Amino acid sequence: MNVGKLIRLNRIFAHPSGRLCSVAVDHLLAYGQGLPPGLRHIGSTLAAIVAARPDAVTLHKGVAALAWAPFAGKVPLILQSSFVRPDDSIFEHIATPEDAVRLGADAIAIAAFVRGKTEAAHLRAVADLVREAARFEMPVICHIYPRRFDGEPSVSFEPADVAWAVRCAIEVGPDVIKAPYCGDVQAYAEIVADCPVPLVAAGGPKTDTLAAALAMMAEVIQGGGRGATIGRNIWGFDQITAAVHAFKAVIHEGLAPAEALQRAGL
Numbered sequence: 001m002n003v004g005k006l007i008r009l010n011r012i013f014a015h016p017s018g019r020l021c022s023v024a025v026d027h028l029l030a031y032g033q034g035l036p037p038g039l040r041h042i043g044s045t046l047a048a049i050v051a052a053r054p055d056a057v058t059l060h061k062g063v064a065a066l067a068w069a070p071f072a073g074k075v076p077l078i079l080q081s082s083f084v085r086p087d088d089s090i091f092e093h094i095a096t097p098e099d100a101v102r103l104g105a106d107a108i109a110i111a112a113f114v115r116g117k118t119e120a121a122h123l124r125a126v127a128d129l130v131r132e133a134a135r136f137e138m139p140v141i142c143h144i145y146p147r148r149f150d151g152e153p154s155v156s157f158e159p160a161d162v163a164w165a166v167r168c169a170i171e172v173g174p175d176v177i178k179a180p181y182c183g184d185v186q187a188y189a190e191i192v193a194d195c196p197v198p199l200v201a202a203g204g205p206k207t208d209t210l211a212a213a214l215a216m217m218a219e220v221i222q223g224g225g226r227g228a229t230i231g232r233n234i235w236g237f238d239q240i241t242a243a244v245h246a247f248k249a250v251i252h253e254g255l256a257p258a259e260a261l262q263r264a265g266l
Contacts, residue, residue, distance in 0.1 A: 004137030020227035038235030052244030159187035188223035203230030
């Protein structure tokens with residue numbers, strides 16, 4: 001790994017714990033379910049997130065260009081390149097590694113879905129981005145999701161499917177992999193052990209309570225995960241800054257969910 005990429009990765013994984021607590025504010029078209037308040041009021045949402053100093057924030061190009069300036073340099077930026085859905089009704093990539101350089105990002109992210117007829121096309125898109133990013137020493141974070149097809153295509157959380165997705169991502173060469181937590185600490189520990197690059201967890205579907213989301217994150221850390229990138233389970237709650245603090249306490253300090261909530265004043 002050359003020094004330019006190493007510098008950028010070290011800025012993202014800067015916490016002494018060696019783990020990542022980042023926030024994703026990049027979901028809108030992927031959801032296709034209207035405009036949640038946490039995404040509607042983007043300026044105040046970003047201000048609330050940055051106030052808690054997460055390790056990084058992931059944004060799409062337009063939001064980064066138009067709304068990130070007040071926070072530039074305070075928290076590392078990860079540029080999301082993908083507009084994708086599990087059913088492939090959207091399968092586009094709208095940002096490049098050069099865009100990431102111009103916007104001052106420390107990494108570029110790409111989302112991909114495996115299982116199904118378009119699996120190879122998704123993986124080819126990741127491989128192409130890895131190749132292009134190498135010209136700029138820009139780290140690539142692959143958000144990889146296995147699909148299930150019993151009804152409408154959706155994300156699978158089965159351990160075997162998550163393991164398959166992680167291995168597929170490994171094969172195309174990103175620097176960091178983000179994948180769903182499989183719901184089983186022992187199975188997840190085996191997936192982590194077989195991954196030669198940092199494996200971080202997706203924040204998961206919106207939970208009814210913040211405590212439930214923190215309990216899942218505690219299992220991720222117990223299983224050896226290098227942290228997480230959380231979206232809905234941070235900006236989907238009213239007390240966004242406190243939610244970031246609570247996740248940081250679990251991820252970086254290993255606190256139990258109840259202790260983390262108390263630490264965050266919740």
